[in-house]
Amino acid sequence: MVGAGTPEVRKRWVVGITGASGSVYGIRLIEVLLASDVEVHLVVTESGWRVLKEELGWDTTRRQAALEDKFKAELDEGRLVFHPNANIGATIASGSYRVEGMIVMPCSMGTLASIAHGSSNNLMSRAADVMMKEGRKLLLVPRETPLHAIHLENMLTLARLGVKIIPAMPAFYNGPQTVADMVNFLVGKVLDQLPIEHQLYRRWGDE
Numbered sequence: 001m002v003g004a005g006t007p008e009v010r011k012r013w014v015v016g017i018t019g020a021s022g023s024v025y026g027i028r029l030i031e032v033l034l035a036s037d038v039e040v041h042l043v044v045t046e047s048g049w050r051v052l053k054e055e056l057g058w059d060t061t062r063r064q065a066a067l068e069d070k071f072k073a074e075l076d077e078g079r080l081v082f083h084p085n086a087n088i089g090a091t092i093a094s095g096s097y098r099v100e101g102m103i104v105m106p107c108s109m110g111t112l113a114s115i116a117h118g119s120s121n122n123l124m125s126r127a128a129d130v131m132m133k134e135g136r137k138l139l140l141v142p143r144e145t146p147l148h149a150i151h152l153e154n155m156l157t158l159a160r161l162g163v164k165i166i167p168a169m170p171a172f173y174n175g176p177q178t179v180a181d182m183v184n185f186l187v188g189k190v191l192d193q194l195p196i197e198h199q200l201y202r203r204w205g206d207e
Contacts, residue, residue: 010079012039012099013194014092014131016124019047020106020143022168023055024179027070028187029105034074036196041081041092041099042067043124045111085123092127101137102127103190106168109144109151115163116154132161139193141186143168164193174202 013033017026033040044052044063052058058066067075067082074080083090091097104111104124111124115138120126131138140163144151155165166189170182181201188200 010037010039012041014041014043014099014102014127016102016104016107016111016127017042017044017048017052018104018106018108018111018124019045019051020108020111021051021055022106022141022143023048023051024183025141025143025168025186026105027052027056028183029103029190030071030080032187032191032198032200033196034071034079036198038196039079039081040074041083043083043085043092043127045085045108045122045124047108083123087123088120088126090123090127093123093130095130095134099136100194101139102131103139103141104128105139105141105187105190106143107140109142109154112140112142112158113150113154115140116157132163137164137194138162139164139166139190141166141168141190166190166193173204 015026015030017023030040030042049060049063053060060066071080083092092099114125115128118129120129128138140158142165159165168186170176170185174185176182176185184200188198191198
């Protein structure tokens with residue numbers, strides 16, 4: 001029985017990073033979620049690791065060590081939990097494991113297609129499938145251009161199922177001065193959907 005003295009349970013969110021360009025988006029999202037006292041469960045695809053190496057300079061030959069270089073304290077405390085994409089038996093592959101939802105940021109067109117067609121052949125797509133079947137939040141941040149008809153049809157399929165599609169489209173009304181400003185804007189747009197309060201960008205109408 002939950003009593004008045006029962007401590008509040010930390011909210012859990014799943015974050016997926018795929019091989020689409022823009023891995024900095026996913027890493028920044030993790031940083032902000034952890035700072036908001038959220039427990040983050042991370043999944044990275046094989047191509048996602050390659051992009052982390054090529055775009056952010058991570059040494060991905062030793063993946064656990066690469067994560068520890070960035071998030072050692074959070075890993076040690078259990079606030080960041082890493083799940084290999086091949087581990088289809090991970091906690092987040094089961095609907096009985098309670099999480100708030102999942103964000104795939106950035107989301108490749110291959111991963112988006114896999115989710116749209118229910119192909120649960122790895123942990124990334126299986127966890128996303130669990131979010132949909134359990135009625136939990138699923139947010140995808142696709143990063144591709146130009147888009148052809150199959151890309152658009154897959155997005156429409158998911159949108160009709162209630163999945164939030166948040167393309168990696170920076171805005172300029174807030175006067176970004178750096179790449180970090182543009183990254184923060186997109187991460188902020190994702191946080192608005194969770195919803196988690198933040199001050200990552202200046203909103204329209206703010207002084």
